[in-house]
Amino acid sequence: MAAQRVLIVDDEPDIRELLDITLSRMGLETFSAANLTEARNMVSDIVPDLCLTDMRLPDGNGISLVEYIQQEHAHIPVAMITAHGSVETAISALKAGAFDFISKPIELETLRKLVSTALQLEGDISRLDKAVVQDLIGEAPAIQKLRSQITKLARSQAPVHICGESGSGKEVVARLIHNNGPRAPGNFIAVNCGAIPPDLMESELFGHLKGSFTGATSDKPGLFQAAAGGTLFLDEVADLPLVMQVKLLRAIQEKAVRPVGGSEEVPTDVRLLSATHKDLAAEVEAGRFRDDLYYRINVIDLQVPSLRERAEDLPMLARALLKRIAREHGNEQAALDDSAIEALSGYSFPGNVRELENILERSLALADSGAITADDLQFSTMKPRNPAARTRKSDRDGASTWSVEEAYGDLQGYLDDMERQILSKALEESRWNKTATAKLLGISFRSLRYRLKKLQLDD
Known part of the structure; x- marks a missing residue:
């Protein structure tokens, strides 16, 4: 089997020689170019399996090469070599389509890991397309x-x-990105930032040493360490406290x-994915989210359509x-008849795909036969999901108030309806995480569980 080819693009002979020696020892065939023009010609001539390019070249910059390869040879991964601490340059390269970046002075072990990861992609493109089609169901333009x-x-x-939106499948998308990439053999660690108490968040993300605080009876690795070699997915990242945002930025x-309790930093190798149902740019504008962290995690923005947008x-x-x-x-006979499809098509699904799953699971349990009607x-028995759908009156100051007359004849039913709507809204905002929902409402987990069971919301 022929050795895989790597094109090295740098105007410094010493750097080219260092990279050539390192990659040759990995069993790779190397080619070198000293400027942008040479590099473009060699990409077409040899069609390498990987390209390593410096940012600064005598006749242009590395980003121009990234853009050229993306346009003419999109299957070739390109890694950018940047100056130490040049975050803006790295972000620009990634936005242009670079696979990854490495900073000078080049650490050889980091270089080997980057090259090995990049070369795992060769020959996988058709497999990736097939896997994503199978796991992401639908033919709407937004889904395609x-x-x-x-x-x-x-x-x-x-x-x-x-x-x-909540329930639209953001974690499903994150898992697809992980499972169909070179980090698939590593762990996919998902964490809901809104569900971790603020005083435990640093320990959960970064780990702690024995004796660092009361109750720390042993060393404990954090989620960054658990995701080493894989992917860390920070869900509801907008809920991170500002003090943790600073520490997360440094970690990235x-x-x-x-x-916690340590005096030295521990290197970590993770790919970071994040998500939120909030408008993160608006959170930055309001001062609730740091703009520097926003630009660091929002290198590429991916929009997941709501179920309404792909009806x-x-x-x-x-x-x-x-x-x-x-x-x-264990029920292989279950099916949806035409009346069920028509009813589903007429519903707005504020809870998106997650709500659809819950409705189907409940309906399957209630159906008398194999076909769900x-x-x-x-x-017909589901209550409005939004309290604003109720009739309201205005007081003398113009503020909205509930119509008391609606409670006449059925006070308990009216109160149950109000509580059901509040709980449903809180569950949606917390992505159906019951611990986070109880915290949001200021009640105990046991109280929440009792209320959900009483109101038949505990699917």
Whole structure:
């Protein structure tokens, strides 16, 4: 089998020689170019499996080469060599389509890891396309665009921020990026930033040493260490306290973390993905999220469409989800009849795909036969998801108030309805994490569990 080819682009002979020796010892065939013009010609002539390019070249810059290769040979990963601490340059390279970057002075072990990771991509493109099609169901234009973006981003190491409404499938997208990329053999660690108490967050993310605080009876690695070699997915990243945002920024920039109670930083190798249902740019504008961290994690922005934005996918998606749910319950005969599909198509799904899954699972349990009908969906008994849908009156100051008359004859039903709507909204905002929901509402977890069971919301 022929050795894989690497094109080295740098105007410094010493750097070219160092890279040539290191990569040759890895069993790779190397080619060198001293400027942008030579590099472009050699890319077309030899079609390398990987390109390493310096940022500053005598007749241009490395980003121009990245853009050229993205346009003419999109399957070739390009890694950028940048000056130490040049975060803006690194971000620009990643935005242009670079696979990853490495800073000068070049650490040889870091270089070997980068090259090995990049070369794992060779020959995987058709497999990636097929895998993403299988896991991301739908044919709507928004889904086809998302599928194409995931396939491309899976081959990169750039930080990606995933935007979308609660329940739209942001974690599913993050897992697809991880599972179809070179880090797939490593761990995928997902953490809901809104569900971790602020006083425990630093320990959870970075770990701690024995005796660093009361209750620290042994050393404990953090989530950054657990995700080493893989992907760390920070969900609801907008909920991070400002003090933790500073520490997260340093961890990303230095590619190292300092455990609580530790005096030295520990190197870490993770790909960072993040998500939130909030408008992160608006959070920056309001002073609740640091702009420097925003630009560091939002190198590439990925929008996940709501279920309403791809309504044509609903029948296909509902049938696929039901098939999976039924298989988990040992029911191979379950199906949706036409009346159920029509009823689902007429619903707005404020909770998106997660709400669709919950409705299907409940309907499967209630169905008398193998076929789920519109009656089994029980849409007629579902309460409005938004309290604003109720009739309101205005007081003398023009403020909205609830209509007391609605409670006449059925006070308990009225109160239950109000509580049901509040709990549903809080669950959606907390991504159905019950611990985070209880915290949001200021009640105990036991109280929340009791209320959900009483109101039949505990799916």
